[in-house]
Structures are given as structure tokens and as C-alpha cells.
Amino acid sequence: xxxxxxxxxxxxxxxxxxxxxxxxxxxxxxxxxxxxxxxxxxxxxxxxxxxxxxxxxxxxxxxxxxxxxxxxxxxxxxxxxxxxxxxxxxxxxxxxxxxxxxxxxxxxxxxxxxxxxxxxxxxxxxxxxxxxxxxxxxxxxxxxxxxxxxxxxxxxxxxxxxxxxxxxxxxxxxxxxxxxxxxxxxxxxxxxxxxxxxxxxxxxxxxxxxxxxxxxxxxxxxxxxxxxxxxxxxxxxxxxxxxxxxxxxxx
Numbered sequence: 084x085x086x087x088x089x090x091x092x093x094x095x096x097x098x099x100x101x102x103x104x105x106x107x108x109x110x111x112x113x114x115x116x117x118x119x120x121x122x123x124x125x126x127x128x129x130x131x132x133x134x135x136x137x138x139x140x141x142x143x144x145x146x147x148x149x150x151x152x153x154x155x156x157x158x159x160x161x162x163x164x165x166x167x168x169x170x171x172x173x174x175x176x177x178x179x180x181x182x183x184x185x186x187x188x189x190x191x192x193x194x195x196x197x198x199x200x201x202x203x204x205x206x207x208x209x210x211x212x213x214x215x216x217x218x219x220x221x222x223x224x225x226x227x228x229x230x231x232x233x234x235x236x237x238x239x240x241x242x243x244x245x246x247x248x249x250x251x252x253x254x255x256x257x258x259x260x261x262x263x264x265x266x267x268x269x270x271x272x273x274x275x276x277x278x279x280x281x282x283x284x285x286x287x288x289x290x291x292x293x294x295x296x297x298x299x300x301x302x303x304x305x306x307x308x309x310x311x312x313x314x315x316x317x318x319x320x321x322x323x324x325x326x327x328x329x330x331x332x333x334x
Contacts, residue, residue: 088124094133109144128230156228159330162188168195168284174314176217183221185321192235196289249279250300263303
């Protein structure tokens with residue numbers, strides 16, 4: 084079993100002693116029940132990882148560890164951005180959790196035309212904070228050294244800009260759509276500099292929005308014969324992209 088991962092502001096150098104405190108320290112000592120002699124992993128969430136041996140537990144929310152190895156894990160290539168239409172509240176965090184566990188690099192919240200959920204003012208700020216927290220927790224659970232960035236919410240003009248920039252720089256943009264005639268397997272990904280996945284809301288993408296994105300070079304694609312929920316579609320697409328690119332190969 085791989086050692087549990089905990090977030091730190093900065094990963095110390097090899098041989099350094101440091102304390103894990105606060106919320107992460109509490110989770111390590113009280114929830115995970117880490118004790119002296121255990122091996123843990125610490126990361127700054129930006130790709131740097133430290134392998135560490137626990138030397139002592141100092142309190143219910145603090146332990147001391149010594150770094151025995153330190154490395155930087157390169158970002159997977161090509162990078163993948165998820166433009167996610169706001170799901171209903173009971174599925175919102177699940178969407179972010181699954182996409183993070185599947186390896187997404189960036190998540191952009193999209194206020195699409197057919198979204199039932201509306202993020203306005205303080206609700207938007209609260210929603211983004213919850214998505215960021217969910218992404219950090221999911222990245223820790225899946226032992227990812229990088230926490231995906233979360234931003235938005237953006238309207239459809241913002242999505243058009245993301246797609247246009249990606250396609251213009253040699254990337255590929257795909258809009259997941261149950262009625263599409265093109266399969267994701269048919270889209271050329273081997274030379275893509277980046278990938279953008281656009282996922283609509285429960286009611287589907289507005290036809291006008293779909294045509295706008297296609298006019299900018301996005302592909303309307305289906306994943307398979309099943310119709311997936313908005314909360315699971317991105318994770319399934321990421322699995323397919325991982326197999327068809329070098330993201331999972333380690334090269």
C-alpha cells in the first residue's frame with residue numbers, strides 16, 4: 084500500500100526535520116492514526132513530493148517527520164482542461180471529485196444556458212471554494228502530487244475563448260454530446276498540445292452553444308453507447324484520453 088499523502092506549503096530538503104500541523108496534522112494523527120516509524124508522503128500540490136519517515140507524534144494535530152527523499156513529478160502531457168457546466172447541487176462535488184481522481188489538470192465552472200443551478204455573487208465564490216476544497220481532498224486520496232486548478236464561473240463567451248485559444252495553439256477541444264456521430268476514439272489526440280473537454284448540464288448543451296463551439300474547431304463527440312450523467316462523463320473521457328495519449332504511460 085502506498086503511503087498516505089499530506090499537503091504542506093513547501094517540501095523540505097532531504098534530511099530536514101519538519102512538523103505537520105493544523106488540519107493536515109490532525110488528519111494524520113487522529114484520523115489516519117499515523118505513529119512514529121510510519122512512512123508518509125508530503126507534497127506542495129504543485130508537483131514536488133517528499134518521502135518522509137515519522138519520528139514522533141507531538142499532539143493530536145501535530146507530528147514530526149524527516150524527509151528521506153525529494154523529487155519533482157512532471158505534469159502529464161498533454162494537459163487537460165475540463166469545462167464543466169454547473170451540475171445540480173447534489174452532484175456538484177462528485178463531479179469535481181471524480182474528474183480529479185481521473186487526473187484532470189484544470190477545472191472551469193461553466194454557467195451554461197441550460198444550467199438549473201445558478202451561481203451569482205457570493206454563491207459563486209462559495210461554490211468555487213467548495214470545488215477547490217473537493218479537488219484538494221480528491222487529489223490527496225488518489226495520491227496525486229498536483230492539485231488541479233479551479234476557476235470560474237464563466238459564461239459561454241469565456242468557454243469560446245478557452246476553446247479558441249486551445250485549438251489555435253494546436254490543441255483539441257471535444258464537446259461530449261449524446262447525439263454526436265463522431266466517437267472520441269476517432270479524434271486525433273497523438274499530436275495535441277492540449278485537450279479541452281466540454282461537458283454540458285443535465286438538460287444538455289443548448290444547440291446554439293454547441294454550434295458556436297464547433298465553429299471554433301471543437302469536435303462534438305460521443306463516448307460510447309451509454310448516456311452518462313454530467314457528473315461522470317468527464318472521468319470516463321479522461322480514462323479514454325489517458326489510454327490514447329502519453330498521460331498514463333510515464334514517458
